[in-house]
Amino acid sequence: MDGKIGGKRYWxxxxxxxxxxxxxxxxxxxxxxxxxxxxxxxxxxINFVFRGxxxxxxxxxxxxxxxxxxxxxxxxxxxxxVDTADETLFVAIHLPLMNFFRLRLQPDIQHKLMHGATLVAxxxxxxxxxxxxxxxxxMQSGDIARARHAIEELLLRIERIRFGAxxxxxxxxxxxxxxxxxxxSFHNIGRICEFIAENFRHDIDSTDIALSADIHPKYAMxxxxxxxxxxxxxxxxxxxLSYAQAMLMHEDxxxxxxxxxxxxxxxxxxxxxxxxxSGMNPSDFKREARARPALPV
Numbered sequence: 254m255d256g257k258i259g260g261k262r263y264w265x266x267x268x269x270x271x272x273x274x275x276x277x278x279x280x281x282x283x284x285x286x287x288x289x290x291x292x293x294x295x296x297x298x299i300n301f302v303f304r305g306x307x308x309x310x311x312x313x314x315x316x317x318x319x320x321x322x323x324x325x326x327x328x329x330x331x332x333x334x335v336d337t338a339d340e341t342l343f344v345a346i347h348l349p350l351m352n353f354f355r356l357r358l359q360p361d362i363q364h365k366l367m368h369g370a371t372l373v374a375x376x377x378x379x380x381x382x383x384x385x386x387x388x389x390x391x392m393q394s395g396d397i398a399r400a401r402h403a404i405e406e407l408l409l410r411i412e413r414i415r416f417g418a419x420x421x422x423x424x425x426x427x428x429x430x431x432x433x434x435x436x437x438s439f440h441n442i443g444r445i446c447e448f449i450a451e452n453f454r455h456d457i458d459s460t461d462i463a464l465s466a467d468i469h470p471k472y473a474m475x476x477x478x479x480x481x482x483x484x485x486x487x488x489x490x491x492x493x494l495s496y497a498q499a500m501l502m503h504e505d506x507x508x509x510x511x512x513x514x515x516x517x518x519x520x521x522x523x524x525x526x527x528x529x530x531s532g533m534n535p536s537d538f539k540r541e542a543r544a545r546p547a548l549p550v
Contacts, residue, residue, distance in 0.1 A: 261337055261339055264334065266542045269499065271294045271328075271347045273499045275295035275296065275350070275446070275449075275450045278348065279296070280346050281347075283343075284341055284342055285341055288333035288334045290538060291331035292331065293329055293330060293498070293530065294329070294347060295329055295350060295495055296328050296349055297349075297350065297352075297353040298326055298327075298346070298347055299323070299348060300318055300343055300344070302318050303343060303344070303385075305338030305340045305341030306338050307337045308334065309371075312332070312370070316371060321381065322377065323414070324372065324373045324374075325366065325372045326370070327366050331532075346388070346389070346392070355408060365423055370422060372414065372420075372421055374417060375417070376417040381410075384406065384410065388406060441473070444465060444466040445465070445473060445477060448465035449485075449488060453492040453493055453496070456516075457489065459485050459486075473485065490526055493516040493517060494526060496515045496516075502539070502543065506539060508535045508539075
């Protein structure tokens with residue numbers, strides 16, 4: 254059960270499911286929980302704040318999303334909620350990567366989001382609160398038709414950000430070059446992501462991935478890198494690390510077993526990748542993730 258710090262909620266990692274399901278839409282409509290450690294997941298995250306505020310640390314910067322603001326960022330980089338108001342209510346929609354590449358965003362914005370930038374709409378629409386409430390209800394209804402309808406409306410709302418005032422919060426390190434995905438590229442990326450999501454815990458390589466999409470391995474590597482800024486190996490590793498962190502949150506988790514069940518061939522490879530992602534070893538992450546966070550000052 255989630256706990257409270259005064260009127261604020263703290264995050265219970267055992268209740269988090271988003272890290273395990275990279276190709277699924279996950280919705281949280283609640284008071285955001287203050288997090289003792291960062292987490293990451295293979296979806297783009299969309300936040301809308303109904304009331305109060307939520308403070309994040311992510312990709313080298315700290316930012317506040319206030320009531321009425323709509324924000325988007327890539328969840329594949331470590332991020333965490335560090336403070337909220339007592340009365341904060343928001344909805345967090347975790348959008349699979351294949352849906353993200355359906356967005357008709359400006360190439361430079363798509364590029365920067367995949368490299369750690371955060372896009373925030375500064376002029377909320379008058380019906381945003383009502384719309385996000387409806388979309389949240391539809392997405393969690395269990396009705397596939399309603400969920401798809403909500404996704405289509407959500408994508409259009411995100412595309413509309415470019416026509417109003419917005420701010421783009423960027424990490425200090427400059428991003429490389431990226432290209433916008435065309436329809437065929439999106440189709441290929443979708444098939445690639447689906448195959449990797451179903452098989453990342455097994456021993457797979459670029460040839461296996463390319464065959465799943467009926468394309469040449471060099472083309473698969475090229476189109477994925479150009480569109481996402483990640484290599485295929487980077488994405489496979491991200492999913493393995495995301496799955497591993499979810500397993501580490503359980504009290505009886507054994508680090509070696511987590512490494513092997515997540516798809517890493519050895520404990521040393523797992524430790525190296527995990528430290529690179531989180532800045533700590535898996536044992537320290539397990540301890541800190543389960544600790545009760547301190548009250549923000």
